[in-house]
Amino acid sequence: xxxxxxxxxxxxxxxxxxxxxxxxxxxxxxxxxxxxxxxxxxxxxxxxxxxxxxxxxxxxxxxxxxxxxxxxxxxxxxxxxxxxxxxxxxxxxxxxxxxxxxxxxxxxxxxxxxxxxxxxxxxxxxxxxxxxxxxx
Amino acid sequence: xxxxxxxxxxxxxxxxxxxxxxxxxxxxxxxxxxxxxxxxxxxxxxxxxxxxxxxxxxxxxxxxxxxxxxxxxxxxxxxxxxxxxxxxxxxxxxxxxxxxxxxxxxxxxxxxxxxxxxxxxxxxxxxxxxxxxxxxxxxxxxxxxxxxxxxxxxxxxxx
Numbered sequence: 337x338x339x340x341x342x343x344x345x346x347x348x349x350x351x352x353x354x355x356x357x358x359x360x361x362x363x364x365x366x367x368x369x370x371x372x373x374x375x376x377x378x379x380x381x382x383x384x385x386x387x388x389x390x391x392x393x394x395x396x397x398x399x400x401x402x403x404x405x406x407x408x409x410x411x412x413x414x415x416x417x418x419x420x421x422x423x424x425x426x427x428x429x430x431x432x433x434x435x436x437x438x439x440x441x442x443x444x445x446x447x448x449x450x451x452x453x454x455x456x457x458x459x460x461x462x463x464x465x466x467x468x469x470x471x472x
Numbered sequence: 473x474x475x476x477x478x479x480x481x482x483x484x485x486x487x488x489x490x491x492x493x494x495x496x497x498x499x500x501x502x503x504x505x506x507x508x509x510x511x512x513x514x515x516x517x518x519x520x521x522x523x524x525x526x527x528x529x530x531x532x533x534x535x536x537x538x539x540x541x542x543x544x545x546x547x548x549x550x551x552x553x554x555x556x557x558x559x560x561x562x563x564x565x566x567x568x569x570x571x572x573x574x575x576x577x578x579x580x581x582x583x584x585x586x587x588x589x590x591x592x593x594x595x596x597x598x599x600x601x602x603x604x605x606x607x608x609x610x611x612x613x614x615x616x617x618x619x620x621x622x623x624x625x626x627x628x629x630x631x
Binding site: 368369384408410413416424428431432433434435436437439440442443444446447449450453454455457458459461462463464 | 475478483486487488490491492493494495496497498499500501503504506507510511512515516519529534537538539582587591607610613624
C-alpha cells in the first residue's frame with residue numbers, strides 16, 4: 337500500500353500493491369507504455385519504496401489557513417460596521433428607543449410621586465381633621 | 473471580537489445618554505423643587521399653570537379659608553378629646569358616648585363639606601381643564617382622609 341505518513345513522506349507497506357495497480361492499468365489499456373517498458377516487478381517496488389516526496393515548506397501556510405477559516409474578518413472598525421450595518425442599526429434603534437422610554441417612564445414616576453407628596457402636604461394644610469390629629 | 477466589544481460599549485453609552493435625555497426632558501424640576509421644600513402653593517402655581525392673577529386670587533382664598541379651617545380644627549380636637557375621655561371613663565353613660573361620637577362625626581362631615589366647597593372654589597379660579605385635573609387629584613384624597621390615614625401620615629387611624 338502506498339500512503340503519505342504524517343511526516344509527509346510516501347511510504348509503501350505492501351510490496352504487491354503498487355505493482356498490482358499498475359498491472360491493472362496496463363491490462364485496461366490505460367498505461368500501454370508500461371508494457372513496452374517491460375518493467376520488472378522487483379524494480380518497480382524498489383522505485384516506489386525509495387520514492388520520497390519533500391515539498392518545500394510554505395511560509396504563509398498558517399496565515400493562509402486562518403484566512404480561509406475567517407475570511408470575513410474586517411480590516412477596520414468602519415468596515416466591520418458596514419458589514420453588519422442592518423443588524424447594528426436595528427439594535428441601536430431598539431436600544432436607544434428603549435433607554436429613552438425608560439428614562440421618560442422614570443421621570444414620570446418621579447413626577448407622580450412629587451405630585452402626590454405635594455397634594456398630601458396641601459390637603460394636610462387645608463384639612464382640619466388631619467390638623468386636629470397633628471395637634472393632639 | 474474587539475469590534476463587537478467596542479460597538480457594544482458605544483451602544484451602552486448611547487443608551488445611557490438617551491435614557492438620561494429622556495429623563496431630563498420628561499421630569500419637572502420645578503415640581504421636584506416644590507416637593508423638596510414642601511411648598512404646596514408653588515406646586516399649585518407651576519403644576520396647574522396659574523397666571524399671576526389666578527395665583528393671587530387662590531392665595532387669598534386660602535388665607536380666608538385658613539380662619540375657618542383653624543376653627544374647625546379646634547372644634548374637632550375638642551369633640552375628639554371629649555369623646556376619648558368618655559370612652560376611657562369608668563361607667564360612662566352610653567348615650568353620652570354615642571352623642572360624643574355623633575358630634576365628632578358631624579364635625580368631620582361639616583369639615584369635609586367645607587373643604588370640598590373650598591377646593592371647588594379654588595378649581596373655579598383655574599382654567600377649566602386645570603380645574604378638572606385639580607379636582608380629580610384632591611377630591612378623592614379628601615374623601616380618603618376621612619377613612620384612612622393620609623398617605624404619608626399615619627394619623628387618622630386612631631381617631
